[in-house]
Amino acid sequence: MLSVLARAASRLGVGVPSHLVRPVVGLQLSIRSTAHQEGLPKLPVPPLKQTCERYLAMLEPLVTEEELEHTRALVAEFLRCGGVGERLQRGLERRARKTENWLSEWWMQSAYLDSRMPVAVYTSPGVVLPQMHFQDRQGQMRFAAKLIAGVLDFKQMIDNETLPVEYLGGKPLCMDQYYQVLTSCRIPGPKKDTMVNYGTGKMPSTHITVVHNFQFFVLDVYNSDGTPLTVDQIYMQLEKIWNSSLQTNKEPIGILTSNHRNTWGKAYNNLIKDKTNKESVRAIQKSIFLVCLDAPMPRVSEDIYYSKVAAQMLHGGGSRWNSGNRWFDKTLQFIVGEDGSCGLTYEHAPAEGPPIVFLVDHVVEYMKRTEMVRAPMIPLPMPQKLRFNITPEIKKDIEKAKQNLNIMVHDLDVRVLNFSHYGRKCLKSFKTSPDAFIQMALQLAYYRMYKMCCPTYESASLRMFKLGRTEAIRTTSTESVKFVQAMDDQSKQNSEKMALLENAVKAHRTYTHTAIHGQAIDRHLLGLKMQGIEDLTSLPEIFMDTSYAVAMHFNLFTSQVGSKTDCVMCIGPMVPDGYGVCYNPMDDHINFAVTAFNSCEDTNATKLSRCLEDALLDMNSLLEQTAKPAE
Numbered sequence: 001m002l003s004v005l006a007r008a009a010s011r012l013g014v015g016v017p018s019h020l021v022r023p024v025v026g027l028q029l030s031i032r033s034t035a036h037q038e039g040l041p042k043l044p045v046p047p048l049k050q051t052c053e054r055y056l057a058m059l060e061p062l063v064t065e066e067e068l069e070h071t072r073a074l075v076a077e078f079l080r081c082g083g084v085g086e087r088l089q090r091g092l093e094r095r096a097r098k099t100e101n102w103l104s105e106w107w108m109q110s111a112y113l114d115s116r117m118p119v120a121v122y123t124s125p126g127v128v129l130p131q132m133h134f135q136d137r138q139g140q141m142r143f144a145a146k147l148i149a150g151v152l153d154f155k156q157m158i159d160n161e162t163l164p165v166e167y168l169g170g171k172p173l174c175m176d177q178y179y180q181v182l183t184s185c186r187i188p189g190p191k192k193d194t195m196v197n198y199g200t201g202k203m204p205s206t207h208i209t210v211v212h213n214f215q216f217f218v219l220d221v222y223n224s225d226g227t228p229l230t231v232d233q234i235y236m237q238l239e240k241i242w243n244s245s246l247q248t249n250k251e252p253i254g255i256l257t258s259n260h261r262n263t264w265g266k267a268y269n270n271l272i273k274d275k276t277n278k279e280s281v282r283a284i285q286k287s288i289f290l291v292c293l294d295a296p297m298p299r300v301s302e303d304i305y306y307s308k309v310a311a312q313m314l315h316g317g318g319s320r321w322n323s324g325n326r327w328f329d330k331t332l333q334f335i336v337g338e339d340g341s342c343g344l345t346y347e348h349a350p351a352e353g354p355p356i357v358f359l360v361d362h363v364v365e366y367m368k369r370t371e372m373v374r375a376p377m378i379p380l381p382m383p384q385k386l387r388f389n390i391t392p393e394i395k396k397d398i399e400k401a402k403q404n405l406n407i408m409v410h411d412l413d414v415r416v417l418n419f420s421h422y423g424r425k426c427l428k429s430f431k432t433s434p435d436a437f438i439q440m441a442l443q444l445a446y447y448r449m450y451k452m453c454c455p456t457y458e459s460a461s462l463r464m465f466k467l468g469r470t471e472a473i474r475t476t477s478t479e480s481v482k483f484v485q486a487m488d489d490q491s492k493q494n495s496e497k498m499a500l501l502e503n504a505v506k507a508h509r510t511y512t513h514t515a516i517h518g519q520a521i522d523r524h525l526l527g528l529k530m531q532g533i534e535d536l537t538s539l540p541e542i543f544m545d546t547s548y549a550v551a552m553h554f555n556l557f558t559s560q561v562g563s564k565t566d567c568v569m570c571i572g573p574m575v576p577d578g579y580g581v582c583y584n585p586m587d588d589h590i591n592f593a594v595t596a597f598n599s600c601e602d603t604n605a606t607k608l609s610r611c612l613e614d615a616l617l618d619m620n621s622l623l624e625q626t627a628k629p630a631e
């Protein structure tokens, strides 16, 4: 069990000091209701003056001196004794005293449920797993059956509250997100969405949803005595589903869930007017998770295979391919393609990437050790096929959703880069932080492409705090700018470049520390803004300032999601002229997924990933050339 904990912590990039690896972790430690969860500190409200000073420092490399001067004046006014800043800060502190986490509800609303963009591509990440080489359809079914059994095995740890507590920097993390990812679903609304979780009631769900050829099935995954079905049993049930969904001319009802949320919200209300449709939708929403048995993707050359799979995970490939084989509102959807393309997509509102990949790591380990167990001879009932009555109006909604989705599919530019020259181990041997080094390589790649730096977001975990989610690490700093400018400057010596790289890495580590300890600026600024909205006061001018708009326009939206499994997460860009970059630093290589929009002439995912590869190679040469001889 200790090794599980150490692995979990090492995935999060922290060594667990031996005195913190407490033997209580394991057997019956309740991770939710007991001392662990209750003992977590509350998310602090940082001091107002500190945030304002850090805000101005963050702006320095991003805005002009004139803009900065203007912002300084606005900040001074905001901070004025007895002014609006003080009032909002007091409101926030009051809220912090009264709630478990002053931010979590606002964050869920503002970052996810209020957003009207489609969840596919815009907020739901995809995870690309290594390609499987199925010999036949049975191979695909066997893989899917084992995968389902693996997720149920993980669920058991959640249900029994025996999941080992994760640690970051020696501190225990909030485990609440693990309770939100199974048996939950997002419900569209015409103005805003809601989340439902069916995992906690008196009658917890006992079924999953399986979708094949756009047809949805309820698959009960527990026997009447409460034991989970064996891999053999699941396999036989999947076979039945496959055989009764061979027709390929079905309406791709699931494609409705890929639409803009207002449009889907309206279509949803129309769809569930019909009793049968309502029951079918409820069955999907209530299911523990979804498994998509996908048709093969179009064949592509080996060098872009994983890029295609990443796109497949993000949006399903379009209405002619697998996009109708999804229910994008569902929190967890595992995807098993006939051609061996595998992975998952998840709806982001209830959880971040790390708990999802921790689950994936568990499932992958489970699948390695599980052999088919002979099923008991008791025949199981046929999984129930979910029926939909398609009225002309629903048909019209589906056609519109298809059109919108296909536009989105054509617009998304995805490139997976398997950087094979070195990984975490090598960077650690050079006594540098792999995460900060990779972030600097991204800064250099972007600078080489655009001859300028841009606002950059990296996700940092706030799970040291109760119900904590994420904070932004602002990678672009005065130090990072000096480094990228120097790197290609012929007049500079390597030793000077190296010193600038070290400074930039150090600045990044400092920001990371600030962020994970709840003292960074982005969530605090959001809180002050939300407090203003709640108080119905007019929005303070600092939020209507050009500098604020510039700072919030993240051309580089990045996230490290490390795992034991050789996989990579992918996310869409945050802004129309930006990039989404996810990476998984493994011991000896690094997996990257870069996305951009084709509709933006200035961005190009392939080009950025090439520049990134060059930057990583050049920076490694710099490390090697300036390495101090071993003493």
Ligand code: COA
Binding pocket: 009, 010, 011, 012, 013, 014, 015, 352, 353, 354, 427, 428, 429, 430, 431, 432, 433, 434, 435, 436, 459, 460, 461, 470, 512, 516, 559, 560, 561
């Ligand atoms: N010399 C030697 N080793 C070093 C080092 C140095 N100077 N600096 C760091 N390392 C080691 C660390 O000890 C760690 O070792 P381990 O693998 O044995 O545990 C390893 O390098 C990784 O550290 P680093 O690369 O610095 O990153 P990190 O683990 O601190 O991660 C974040 C940084 C920001 C990614 C992490 O704190 C975090 O918040 N993760 C969650 C992000 C998230 O939620 N993303 C999902 C959004 S959907």
